Amino acid sequence: MEPVDRKEELVRRVAVALRGREGGKAPPRTAVTPAGSLDGTVRVARFRERFEAQGGSFLEGPALESLLPVLGEALRLAGVTAILFPREDAEARLVAETLAPFGPFSLVSPAEARQPSAPGTAGVQTAEGAVAETGSIVQTSRGGKTLIPGLIVDVHVALLTPALFVDRLDDCLAPLLDDPPRNISFITGPSRTGDIEQTLTIGAHGPKKVIAVLLTSPSTGERRASP
Amino acid sequence: METRPHSFYRNSEKALADTALQAALSRATGKFAVARADSVAAFPGFEAAREQGSRIKAEALENLDRHLARFIAEASMRGAVVHVARDAAEARDIAARIAREEGVSLAIKSKSMAAEEVSLTPALEAAGVEVVESDLGEFIVQLAGEPPSHIIAPAVHKTREQVSRLFQEKLGEPYTEKIPELVRIACTHMREKFLAAGMGVTGANFLCADTGSVVLVTNEGNGRMGTILPRVHLVVAGIEKVIPRLADLPVFLRILPRSATGQTISTYVSVLTGTRRPGDPEGPERLHILLVDNGRTGILQGKYREILKCIRCGACLNICPVYQSVGGHAYGGVYPGPVGSVLTPLLNGLPEGAALPNASTLCGACAEVCPVKIPLPELLLELRGDERIQGLKTPTEILGMKGYAAVMSRAGILEALERLIGVVSRLFCKEGKVIWLPFKLSGWTDRRDFPAPAPQPFRKLWKKQRGIRPWNR
Numbered sequence: 001m002e003p004v005d006r007k008e009e010l011v012r013r014v015a016v017a018l019r020g021r022e023g024g025k026a027p028p029r030t031a032v033t034p035a036g037s038l039d040g041t042v043r044v045a046r047f048r049e050r051f052e053a054q055g056g057s058f059l060e061g062p063a064l065e066s067l068l069p070v071l072g073e074a075l076r077l078a079g080v081t082a083i084l085f086p087r088e089d090a091e092a093r094l095v096a097e098t099l100a101p102f103g104p105f106s107l108v109s110p111a112e113a114r115q116p117s118a119p120g121t122a123g124v125q126t127a128e129g130a131v132a133e134t135g136s137i138v139q140t141s142r143g144g145k146t147l148i149p150g151l152i153v154d155v156h157v158a159l160l161t162p163a164l165f166v167d168r169l170d171d172c173l174a175p176l177l178d179d180p181p182r183n184i185s186f187i188t189g190p191s192r193t194g195d196i197e198q199t200l201t202i203g204a205h206g207p208k209k210v211i212a213v214l215l216t217s218p219s220t221g222e223r224r225a226s227p
Numbered sequence: 228m229e230t231r232p233h234s235f236y237r238n239s240e241k242a243l244a245d246t247a248l249q250a251a252l253s254r255a256t257g258k259f260a261v262a263r264a265d266s267v268a269a270f271p272g273f274e275a276a277r278e279q280g281s282r283i284k285a286e287a288l289e290n291l292d293r294h295l296a297r298f299i300a301e302a303s304m305r306g307a308v309v310h311v312a313r314d315a316a317e318a319r320d321i322a323a324r325i326a327r328e329e330g331v332s333l334a335i336k337s338k339s340m341a342a343e344e345v346s347l348t349p350a351l352e353a354a355g356v357e358v359v360e361s362d363l364g365e366f367i368v369q370l371a372g373e374p375p376s377h378i379i380a381p382a383v384h385k386t387r388e389q390v391s392r393l394f395q396e397k398l399g400e401p402y403t404e405k406i407p408e409l410v411r412i413a414c415t416h417m418r419e420k421f422l423a424a425g426m427g428v429t430g431a432n433f434l435c436a437d438t439g440s441v442v443l444v445t446n447e448g449n450g451r452m453g454t455i456l457p458r459v460h461l462v463v464a465g466i467e468k469v470i471p472r473l474a475d476l477p478v479f480l481r482i483l484p485r486s487a488t489g490q491t492i493s494t495y496v497s498v499l500t501g502t503r504r505p506g507d508p509e510g511p512e513r514l515h516i517l518l519v520d521n522g523r524t525g526i527l528q529g530k531y532r533e534i535l536k537c538i539r540c541g542a543c544l545n546i547c548p549v550y551q552s553v554g555g556h557a558y559g560g561v562y563p564g565p566v567g568s569v570l571t572p573l574l575n576g577l578p579e580g581a582a583l584p585n586a587s588t589l590c591g592a593c594a595e596v597c598p599v600k601i602p603l604p605e606l607l608l609e610l611r612g613d614e615r616i617q618g619l620k621t622p623t624e625i626l627g628m629k630g631y632a633a634v635m636s637r638a639g640i641l642e643a644l645e646r647l648i649g650v651v652s653r654l655f656c657k658e659g660k661v662i663w664l665p666f667k668l669s670g671w672t673d674r675r676d677f678p679a680p681a682p683q684p685f686r687k688l689w690k691k692q693r694g695i696r697p698w699n700r
Binding site for chain 1: 251254255258259289290291292295296299309310311313361362363364367380381382383385386387390406407409410411414417418421422437438440446447448449451452454455456466472473474476477480481488490491492493494495496497498499500501502503504505506507508509510518520524525527528
């Protein structure tokens with residue numbers, strides 16, 4: 001570790017460079033988009049439009065049972081043979097266990113999914129937010145949550161309820177500003193690259209497919225409006 | 228290509244003669260520019276966000292000492308170890324020492340312009356660390372032993388055929404021209420490295436002073452993996468990356484991806500604050516943040532401060548007619564395009580990068596697309612002035628510019644000269660083109676024909692039609 005004075009020296013050096021400054025006032029933090037006040041249906045519709053524009057898949061239904069066949073088929077088509085879920089995530093566990101016969105899919109732990117030889121895996125996890133402005137799913141490490149289900153899997157399934165949707169990025173960050181968790185991730189569609197001939201290719205290091213599942217009448221637990 | 232900025236002219240000649248490069252550049256820069264224009268047109272709030280982003284960055288620089296002090300305090304409080312490098316050599320030493328002390332033998336690295344600027348990878352390799360570039364473009368240029376040629380698309384100069392032959396030679400993979408297959412090969416090769424790496428190395432798009440957070444904006448997912456899976460995370464960032472508040476981030480997320488790739492938002496935005504906490508199942512146990520000065524304090528002090536507002540989107544490259552023609556390697560330095568033409572001479576010294584401020588037509592397109600409103604043409608002109616002051620202009624250039632000024636400020640002389648040129652140029656014309664000019668003027672005609680002057684000068688036509696001289700109206 002550098003001695004503390006090294007950092008102080010940098011700050012002093014910068015202060016000297018700024019000698020004679022005009023006293024720069026902080027710019028007003030007016031929002032570029034109007035303060036979030038979208039109607040709930042519009043908010044979800046906007047999220048869906050932008051999420052799908054980024055290559056995400058969106059499923060919506062009153063309860064899990066109505067979506068299982070479609071979700072199971074989507075996972076099969078993506079070559080999924082195993083599903084992982086965080087142990088502490090009751091809703092994800094319910095979805096994974098209920099979905100298993102539709103493959104059939106085996107259930108694996110996050111540790112197993114980290115093996116280089118892991119088979120085609122889907123990660124199921126309750127999301128902590130959904131941003132209409134950008135079509136982004138929000139996952140954080142708050143409370144010791146794992147990020148593996150959206151990280152080293154082929155398909156990421158994010159579970160959403162209407163209460164999780166916010167209008168803008170600002171609305172999502174606002175409750176986290178005082179004490180941000182170690183990791184806040186905004187995830188907008190599947191991983192991608194354009195590095196060869198600037199030709200868009202879906203599926204790079206991260207998931208090749210991201211499915212947002214909106215349950216309008218979830219079976220377990222209550223969700224908070226923001227992560 | 229020579230990797231020295233003063234080789235710009237020689238490099239440009241080679242680049243213009245390279246047909247594969249010309250094809251790759253034309254395809255890539257056009258796609259980026261169109262995607263940006265479409266994305267901006269679809270977002271009515273872009274200009275307001277651009278204005279706000281520009282003001283926030285200006286304020287961040289105006290009070291950088293305070294924001295840096297706050298960032299260092301907040302990041303340290305949350306478990307990060309903050310290091311400071313005065314120059315590139317110090318940055319290399321510190322990074323190598325961190326790797327040694329952390330017992331790292333394999334590092335997985337994301338794209339970082341600051342790391343490139345200080346030549347971090349060779350330093351880590353010299354310290355016995357295997358460094359694997361995980362961004363696909365960086366992976367390709369690492370295999371090829373070349374520097375990146377674009378800020379956000381490092382292998383923009385390579386065709387799929389060249390990439391495939393590279394994978395054949397270096398990875399033993401069968402030849403294919405299918406791009407998804409090439410992507411799959413690279414990602415499969417890197418996956419095991421991600422899982423085994425002891426250290427993730429990244430840059431930072433933004434550093435938030437009030438929370439000590441590091442923000443990464445990526446599309447492939449490599450940055451996310453490299454900051455969650457390895458035990459150690461090393462961030463290398465220039466001191467100008469600090470923004471005052473985490474609450475400012477949404478403004479930049481509205482302008483950066485749109486300006487870079489034309490996306491509403493990049494696939495992954497990670498806000499990383501501190502080390503793994505009790506109960507966290509993953510995340511780095513050790514977080515090192517290496518703040519690099521390397522000449523930035525000097526830039527902050529003077530008339531070029533605004534270049535430090537740059538958020539490295541690459542929009543100025545994609546729109547620049549010079550970059551579109553010669554590509555990134557011609558610039559010789561780490562930063563190509565208009566931003567590089569300003570930044571490289573400032574970081575490396577004007578004598579080293581003297582050609583670069585002249586590598587611009589001053590058309591102004593770069594300033595028009597810059598998401599934080601950096602007046603790039605004005606800065607380029609300032610640098611040209613400094614070249615004169617520092618005695619870096621040749622006597623011929625000085626004489627030429629003096630003559631130009633004398634003629635342009637005297638309408639009568641200009642008119643006489645136009646007539647003279649109209650007559651004399653016929654000696655060098657063939658089929659309506661000037662095909663050859665003598666001495667220094669041959670620079671205009673060596674590689675292209677120059678349009679012949681019109682038979683009658685504009686002034687004469689004007690006078691004939693209106694009966695007055697235009698400057699007397």
